[in-house]
Amino acid sequence: MDAFFVSVEELFDPSLKGKAVVVGGQRHERGVVSAASYEARKFGVHSAMPLRTAAKLCPHATFVDGHPDRYRECSEKVYRVLTSFSPLVEMASIDEAYLDMTGTERLHGRPLHAAHSLHAKMKADTQLNCSIGIGISRLIAKVSSAKAKPNGILWIVPGQEANFLAPLDIRDIPGVGKVTEQKLQGLGIHKVGDLAAFDDSFLEQQLGKWGLALAGKARGEDAGGWFDSEVGADVAAKSISHEHTYNQDTADLQQLESTLMRLSEMVGRRLRESGFHAKTIALKLRYKDFTTIIRAHTLAVPTQLDTEIFEQVRALFRRNWRKGAEVRLLGVHASSFEPQADQGDLLEDSRRQRWQQALSAADRLRDRFGESSVSLATGLKGGFRERTHENPAGLPGKRKSQES
DNA sequence: TCTGGGGTCCTAGGACCC
């Protein structure tokens, strides 16, 4: 999709159309640009740029907060349009997808013809512009769709892959970022075509596994890892995390721990929703000067309980935080998902089960009355703090009426 | 300029096991 977040915001507020628009937050806020309108891009604004920088480059821009729910909703509409063209659709992100059109020729005609129909139906059904790249692999489709922007269609005729890629900047290859670009430029490689002058083993020696894949890509080959898999095969998530950057750095222990509680609750909730139990819990801590550490702990028994996540993450925090040092960001990360194992400890199992019930009830309350309607006591700034300290593994009531 | 939030994958070292 073209300038997806901006285009969605324009649907909700048509007065934004044609203006320089920056999505991601207000001009003075801590944060970065999520998306910029083509008008704003003319002034050098691009995604991932600090909002304050964008405000300096483009003072007349309209700054808009992001609305993830709106984007998800539109993304679902997009998905429905796509599935009407092929059963093999793979959403690569909220605004990007791959379609395997193999075998749809009788229904939709030749690739270019199918692309035009899809482009028109997308506009008609969602009022949003998209760009389409057509090729024999994900790599070619992705790179050509980028070159087709905005609002265009580009077909790379089979056999022409290497010729298409050769004149492009190395940075146009997905996976080549700032660091790899620098390394390659140090070797005198600027264009994709320059890669051909080096043999595979040299690139592997310079860049490891990735160098080898890169050599293949330069020739238009799209082998290795994710690109090999079938389009539409959906893969289970491998981690769930939430993090928070403060508007103002803080060294206030109570504030820090209540943030950890809130993040633990968010992670726990998503684990329960997806049915995962996480074995590894990690804390992410970023100081004022941006130095960032990650500290992890692996549990004997995987969990999906807010209380257990919080207990681990708080222990990691207390062990690793340089006391008094101002903190910019905290994060809670869960990974190594496993099916829940039986503990073989009846008392422990029933304690767990009661927590499970209490937390599910809290999840339902939050569905009905909003995210802030229920929270564990440590997550509330101020009150109830003492009780939590006295009884950190405290049991919820046994009564069935927890929801009231 | 002062740097979000949610992810994936890779590398490297160390503990531990046979």
Place this chain on the structure above:
DNA sequence: TCTGGGGTCCTAGGACCC
């Protein structure tokens, strides 16, 4: 006395993507 080889699991950090 001067220390193999293969494997798994865990931790930490970093590049990269949208």
